Amino acid sequence: xxxxxxxxxxxVKPGGSLRVSCAASGFALETYSMNWVRQAPGKGxxxxxxxxxxxxxxxxxxxxxxxxxISRDNAKNSLFLQMNSLRAEDTAIYYCAREGRGxxxxxxxxxxxxxLVTVSS
Amino acid sequence: xxxxxxxxxxxSASVGDRVTITCRASQSVSNSxxxxxxxxxxxxxxxxxxxxxxQSGVPSRFSGSGSGADxxxxxxxLHPEDFATYYCQQSFNTSITFGQGTRLEI
Numbered sequence: 001x002x003x004x005x006x007x008x009x010x011x012v013k014p015g016g017s018l019r020v021s022c023a024a025s026g027f028a029l030e031t032y033s034m035n036w037v038r039q040a041p042g043k044g045x046x047x048x049x050x051x052x053x054x055x056x057x058x059x060x061x062x063x064x065x066x067x068x069x070i071s072r073d074n075a076k077n078s079l080f081l082q083m084n085s086l087r088a089e090d091t092a093i094y095y096c097a098r099e100g101r102g103x104x105x106x107x108x109x110x111x112x113x114x115x116l117v118t119v120s121s
Numbered sequence: 122x123x124x125x126x127x128x129x130x131x132x133s134a135s136v137g138d139r140v141t142i143t144c145r146a147s148q149s150v151s152n153s154x155x156x157x158x159x160x161x162x163x164x165x166x167x168x169x170x171x172x173x174x175x176q177s178g179v180p181s182r183f184s185g186s187g188s189g190a191d192x193x194x195x196x197x198x199l200h201p202e203d204f205a206t207y208y209c210q211q212s213f214n215t216s217i218t219f220g221q222g223t224r225l226e227i
Contacts, residue, residue: 035217037165045157045165045208047217059215062122095164103171106212107155111164 002026002110004096009115016086020115022079022096030054030074033099035108036081038092038117046092049081050099064090086119093117123147123211127220134225138199142223144209146190153213154192156185159222160205168207169194199225 008020022034036048049060049070058070069082079096093114100109124147134140144154152172157165167176169185172192182197196203204227209220 044222045159045210045219047210047219050215050217061216100167100170103152103174105153105155105171107167107170107210108157108165109167109170109176111166113164 002098004098004110004112006094006096006112006115009094009117011118011120012086013121014087014119016119017082017084018086018117019080019082020094020117021081022112024077024079024096024098027098029072029077029079033106034072034079035097035099036070036079037095037097037108037111038090039095039114040089040092043092048094051079083117086117088119091117091119122216123150123213123218125209125211125218125220127207127209127223129223130221131224131226133227134199135227136199136201140196140199140225142194142207142209142225144187144192144194144220146192146211146213149189150211150213152188153211154185154187155210155212156183156194157208157210158203158205159208165208 003025005023012018035050051058051070067085071080095114096112097108098110126145154172156169159165173185184195207223
């Protein structure tokens with residue numbers, strides 16, 4: 001059974017840093033690109049970042065570019081998101097999501113349960 | 122970035138109704154549109170990918186259509202468990218974007 005479990009969330013002050021993790025199980029992490037998606041309280045979904053299977057390619061939303069860094073450790077079945085210079089508007093539930101591919105299109109076929117990050121003084 | 126605009130933003134319907142949600146992209150995205158369902162307090166769930174392909178395990182009352190810039194998600198006969206928020210998503214390029222969501226209410 002595919003499982004994605006996020007951890008590392010919490011309360012952080014504006015300007016602070018936090019690293020969230022996603023533990024993957026039930027599939028070979030090294031064969032999938034992975035993503036982070038966030039959802040501010042009461043709002044819609046916002047894609048944050050993606051990383052290719054071997055970490056050769058990383059992409060970021062403009063809203064986090066230069067502040068967030070995505071990484072992975074395939075040997076440890078883990079995905080990470082290092083968040084620096086945090087702002088109040090980064091407050092959200094952060095989901096990790098596996099990137100599936102089919103019919104020439106990629107999509108997010110499995111999601112974690114999400115972890116809350118709150119940026120507040 | 123490609124903007125995805127869903128309509129309506131909210132929709133009231135009854136069990137057994139047929140409902141359609143539309144999603145318009147700000148430019149052509151070929152068939153690179155996916156649909157997700159999200160219930161309160163839960164992670165999103167993939168329903169449809171590549172505009173019209175039903176994800177494994179998803180009931181056949183869900184269907185998707187469209188190509189280019191205009192897409193639709195149709196639920197042929199609403200079940201009680203279908204009341205949720207629905208999002209379209211484009212994966213045409215590396216800067217993925219979601220629609221703002223459509224809240225389907227009883």
